[in-house]
Amino acid sequence: MIEENFDAIVVGAGMSGNAAAYTMASHGLKVLQLERGEYPGSKNVQGAIMYANMLEKIIPDFRDDAPLERHLVEQRLWVMDDTSHTGIHYRSDDFNEAKPNRYTIIRAQFDKWFSRKVRAAGATVLCETTVTELIRDANDRVIGVRTDRAGGAIYADVVVLAEGVCGLLGTRAGLREMPKPQTVALAVKEMHFLPEEVIEQRFGVKGDEGCVIEAVGTTSRSMAGLGFLYTNKESISLGIGCLVSDFAAMVESPYVLLDALKSHPSIRPLIAGSEVKEYSAHLIPEGGYKAIPQLFGDGWVVVGDAAQLNNAIHREGSNLAMTSGRIAAEAIVEVKSRNGPMNKRNLALYKAMLDKSFVVKDLRKYKDMPALLHTNSCNYFTTYPRLMSQAAQNFMRVDGTPKIEKEKATTAAFIKARSRWGLVSDAVRLALAWR
């Protein structure tokens, strides 16, 4: 094992770890990055939509060689009952811009590319190396890590914990609590392979254009859950996720929900004839602002999913991971440039910088994210989808019933299901959520 001392050790080669390692290495710091997977991306799961702005701040010319699938020109938001969907679609040719804003990616390929950039910037990257323990000195300062390799103690001025949502290393070291079942979602995903031209026909896209469908409704069995369908070049990513505590309470399995999504009459034709080559499952932090742990200490900082930095309402995670990794690295570079010790006082700069960024500002907006998503989920994920479907059918069927009676019937159905007070309070909750 490596005997030298490093300026920084980065644990994990996902979005946050790669952002941190790249930024520090390109500022001349001596960086070691350790990844337990066979290669970067082998352990990572994402939908995956990648937000260009946050990567541009790290690698401005990433479009030259990054493995990007499709840039998104259309987003469909569907509310589904068992046989229908009611939708809002937004499509704009403005998204066919020279530097598109959002792309679908496949993490196994993307993370490998990002890691090549990290190596090219000068960092040492070791895969198939699990960090087993943080090493501390007599003053409790983190001074390095131990790995599962023989003689595996390595020392550094600062350790960047970019180990993902479970964060076993940090929790075992007592730096933060283990995420609770009510603050993490379990998502499952399949990759459905189809010829490029079939995808183009089914989704009305051409060239590198892509389309996204996000679906809520009865497929999540009254639990707060989101189904997604993302178009890649020659495959479709299809998945769904709900809170771990909801799965436990409902004694429901994620596979059942995914099967329900796949066999829904609005989704089934879109994946018909596809070959499923991959199945994956992963946790997503959904605790919001309240779940953010202590972000720095003597000799360490924590970034990305390990810091629970994920915006479940807007389905953003990788961009918060890249941004927190970059900002932590910039803070470390700044402390290093002043020849300051990597102690808690100096590393507080990371939090100060992160607080000013969209990451914390967005999460602070939804202070109680789990309550927002999960209180009365039965109404939002079952009752309303059914009512919306009934109302749409009632409106569209021409059967000789006078329109005034149709309108009365729709209003009566809503009041019967939720009462006037229930409707008002649900509307207020939604308005407060989006204000």
Ligand SMILES: Cc1cc2nc3c(=O)[nH]c(=O)nc-3n(C[C@H](O)[C@H](O)[C@H](O)COP(=O)(O)OP(=O)(O)OC[C@H]3O[C@@H](n4cnc5c(N)ncnc54)[C@H](O)[C@@H]3O)c2cc1C
């Ligand atoms: C199904 C699903 C869909 C998603 N869709 C989207 C989306 O469309 N858009 C979006 O922006 N976000 C999405 N996300 C969230 C996004 O994937 C995460 O926010 C992002 O991957 C977090 O990056 P990270 O680097 O913090 O963690 P990860 O990407 O999880 O990386 C952590 C890395 O650390 C390594 N590691 C862990 N422990 C150790 C150890 N002890 N030693 C060495 N290495 C270790 C792991 O192997 C892993 O490579 C989705 C998540 C899921 C599960």
